[in-house]
Amino acid sequence: MASIWEYANPKKFIETSNRFLPWISGAAALSLVVGLVWGFFLTPDAERFGSTVKIIYLHVPSAMMAISAWFMMLVASLIWIIRRHHVSALAARAAAPVGAVMTVIGLITGAIWGQPMWGTWWAWDPRLTSFLILFLFYLGYMALWAAIEDDDTAADLTSILCLVGSVFALLSRYAVNFWNQGLHQGASLSLDKAENVADVFYFPLLVSIAGFVLLFVALVLLRTQTEIRARRMRALLARERMG
Amino acid sequence: MMPELGKYAVEVAASYLSSLALIGLLVVLSVRRWRKTRDALAAVEARRRGDG
């Protein structure tokens, strides 16, 4: 059985991902359409939330992806630090903007959904605040990549930043919970619907989540290819310039 | 066919429109850049094969 590390070879990665991309993209599009259409048109209103419950099909998946994306970047950064596979570092770089967009969608839908509850377009609810902080971590990470010219230096620095950032992101989560509610109370204004979601909402939600996951995978595969090619181009152009 | 969104119509519509717009933008930009680098790299490699 071929080792997964074979795909650490950039060329092999591109070849293999090219085989899967059309299928993953198709599956992503299908799941998203089915999940969102089902959720939007074919589900009833909820008691507490009225028609705003329909926002759940966007809010929960995007929030889940926002966190998963960062976690994937963390793992990829560790793989870079330990095994020096360039594809890994580039995959982390590729995933960051996707994760950032997911965070923004989570924030926007979360804030909008909270409006009927809180009466304002923004509230410093612990969950929303934590996602806002996560967004800042994404921005910092992407900014550091962009600021450094040498590819390997950038990969090293950003991977260490991702590690340290992950620790502080977790720390901030607790700090924010404490700041808003006291350390041992859960976020009472939380809109987390993962628990106690009625079946009629649950299944379209699952499909939407699957859609978002597939979308993330497709985009990261695509963007990693782009990063690999861009890096190769930089190397070739540098060689050309040196004669 | 449009469900009765009632008094939250603006909120629900805003959520869906903004989320789908952001996703759409991300996909379009990613695909564009993917195409650009693929073509640019192919050009550079063709040049190398031509010279070297």
Added chain:
Amino acid sequence: MIALTLRDIRLAMRAGGGFGLGLAFFLIVVVLVPFGVGPRADLLAAIAPGILWLGALLACLLSLDRIFALDWEDGSLDLIATSPLPLETVVSAKALAHWLTTGVPLILAAPVLGLLLNLAPGAYGALIVSLLIGTPALSVIGTFGAALTVGLKRGGLLLSLLVLPLYMPTLIFGADMVRRSAMGIEGTVPMLMLVGITCGAIALLPFASAAVLRVNLR
């Protein structure tokens, strides 16, 4: 290690070393706040803990690039890195120097500035203690950020973007400690969290900072 710390302190104290700038900035920020929010005494008293902490934090932030920049520019950083001193110790020494030259003056100035903001009388103790516990964390975390951006020209803004999110837990617990004291309620939990963060940062971040510095010095 002591020698390195003393050297950095001496450099900071010299003319052009930037000593006192952090303090002046702290003062200016505190003076600006009433102009921004209005002079109502009760309002100022309510936000005083946060403003004092924020001002101290920002003053720390502004002096971060000095930690490595001067040595980087004239090549001394390369020399220091090749010395028998482990890079982790070097980084800690510089963080210590930063705290002594920037953090400590802020701690001393804070009570005075608290007067300007109408800080509740009972909160002065908590103000000093929280800054005493928290500013070392700011220096150590800031040193990490400074190491990340040491090679970059105009790295200041990026440094802020990277460091400020890392400062948030310290700010939250520090300010909360002072706020609770001002309201007369118990403040041990935020204090313990603050102690934990500072100890963790001092123990672990130097390794990350040294790793980063090694990368940048390649």
